[in-house]
Amino acid sequence: MELAPPELIAKYQPVIGLEVHVQLATRTKIFCSCEMAFGAPPNTNVCPVCLALPGALPVLSMDAVELAVKASLALHCRVNPVSRFARKNYFYPDSPKGYQISQYDEPLAEHGYVDITVDGVKKRIGVTRVHMEDDAGKSVHDGFRDSDRNTYVDLNRCGAPLIEIVSEPDMRSSDEAYAYLTELKQALQFVEVSTCDMEKGHLRCDANVSVMLKGAEKFGTRAEVKNLNSFRFLKLAIDYEIARQVALVESGGRMVQETRLFNADSGETVSMRSKEDAHDYRYFPEPDLVPLRVSDEWKARLAASMPELPADKRQRFVTEYGLREYDAQVLTLTRPMSEFYEEVASVSGDPKTAANWLMGDLAGLLKAAGKEIEESPVSAKHLGELVAMVSKGELTGKSAKDVLPKMFETGEAPGPIVDREGLKTMSDMGAVEKIIDDVIAANPKQVEQYKSGKTAVMGFLVGQVMKASRGQAAANVVNDMLKTKLG
Ligand SMILES: [Zn+2]
Incomplete structure (x- = not known):
């Protein structure tokens, strides 16, 4: 496929919307009590409900609803007091029911947003809706001696609890899509609704991409690109798709609404099937489940139990601790990192110096040892004590740089090391x-x-x-x- 050169692409405005599937971090599946264990032997976490045996009935997991509501609140959505489940009918060999239980015209939550910053420019991306659904199983195409002829089916994932988060078509570049997915993932991880581990398929992303001439008002025909299982692929696939569509339109071709698959090896998207419309799925209300009601009291209780969201935390680090925007961003990348920092800042009484020690020296030692902040041998309290000694002039910065690796090695507090090695600043x-x-x-x-x-x-x-x-x-x-x- 011929791709359009940059000067042609520059005449067009890409329009991008994302559909993100997130697996909720519940102990059990959404409609039965089977365990959600990643990597269990095939077809061991199954029961009559998720195998769709005759007469088995689904029972909605309240844990899943709780996490779905928290996710909706984290994305600033309005949670509907009543939402309904619907059957989405289609055949997949790894879906024994022959339909997916999803939500259709009455989703759990709507009208949210995610704020992003790209090249210093802030922008608000609309979240159309968040709805709950169950996952299908997995078709296993390789790893068996006869994999060249046969495909196997593993139903452990059947009935895994998902939410689908649909954005407005508000993004205008692959960078904006990347930023949106980054913010979304961070928010969901902070409120602990999902691990968002893309490698394990706990976060999956499809992109709707179209192009129109700059200044045009009507969106072009879109293609849905699937299989974007890393941030890098998301960006590559969108950029490829933009260049492909511009080349097609420029050469007098017509875009067709279709579903395309990203091939990570070739870096291309290939046509998979013509895009189905909602009516193709013959949605109808799920007769085996009552409407889902979320009371105001319950919602308020969940809202009160939520931690500070990363975007708010970032802002607070700038105003309360006087950190630079960039530092605040690094220190709020994960919840454990932000909590570690706040303890160091509080123990040391010197938030700015604390930030430097954490992002510089300790981060360097962690990186060299291949450890995450959660596994740091130097506790936040001990690092805070070290920073305090430097701030108070009891220890020179140079000596502190020698003490920290020893703390890292032994897990000791700085005091005993400084005493033992006679490193206290000369007071004589x-x-x-x-x-x-x-x-x-x-x-x-x-x-x-x-x-x-x-x-x-x-x-x-x-x-x-x-x-x-x-x-x-x-x-x-x-x-x-x-x-x-x-x-
Ligand atoms: Zn089950």
Whole structure:
């Protein structure tokens, strides 16, 4: 397929909407009590309900509803007091019911939004709806000796609890789509409704992409691109699809509404089937389930139990701790990271320095050891104590940089290490003065240069004193004392 060059693409406006499926982190499936265990032997977490045996009836999991409501609130949606389940009829070999239990014209929640920032520009992306549904099983196409001829079916995932989050077609570039999915994932992880682990399929994304001439009002015909199981693929697939559609339209072709599959190996999207319309699914109200009612009291209780959302936390870190926007963003990437930071900030009493130590030295040690912040051998309390010692002048920054790796190795608090190694900042001013006098005596040439106005040489002299004190003299004290002595 010929792709359009950038100068042609520049004439067009891409229009993108995302449909995101998220697996809820419940212990059981949505309509039966089977365990949701990833990686269990095939077809072991199944029962008459999720196998769709005759006479078996679904019972809605309240845990799943609770998480779905929390997700809706995290996306600023209005949760409907009554929503209904509907049957979406289609055949899949890994779906024994022959239909999916989903929600159709009365979804759980509507009218939400996600705020994104791309290249410093803030933008609000609408969330059309959040609805609940069950997942299908898995067709296993490889891994067996006869996989070249046969496909196997694993029904463990049948009945896994999902929410589908449909956005408005508000995004105008693959970067905006990327930012939207990033914010969405972060919010859902913070409120702990899902692990959002894309590798395990707990977060799956389809993109609706169309193009229209810039300035046009009517959207072009869209293609739905499926199988975007990483952030990188999402961006690649959207960019490919934009270039493909522009080339097609420019060459006089007509877009058809279709479902396309992203091929990660070739980086292309390929036509899978013509896109079905809602009426093809013969939706009808699910007769085996009563309408789902979410009372105001319940909703309020759930809202009260929610943690601060990442976007709000980011804003607060800037205003309350005086952090730069970028630092606030790094420190709120995950909930454990943000909680760790707040403890270091509080223990140290010096939020800005705390941020630097956490994002610099500790992050470096964690990265080298292949550990996440949750696994840090240095506790937030201990890092806070170390930062406090530096802030109070009890320990020089240089000594602290030697202490932290030892804390990392042993899990000890900084105090005992500093005592054991005699690293406390020299409080004996007489001793510091003696070192300074020695350095002045040993470097007559530099002293002469300083006196003749070459003040840059001060750095060298301070360095000599620090070296002689093994980094234990406080740099500001040394600086002041040297200046006084040299006039
Ligand atoms: Zn079951």
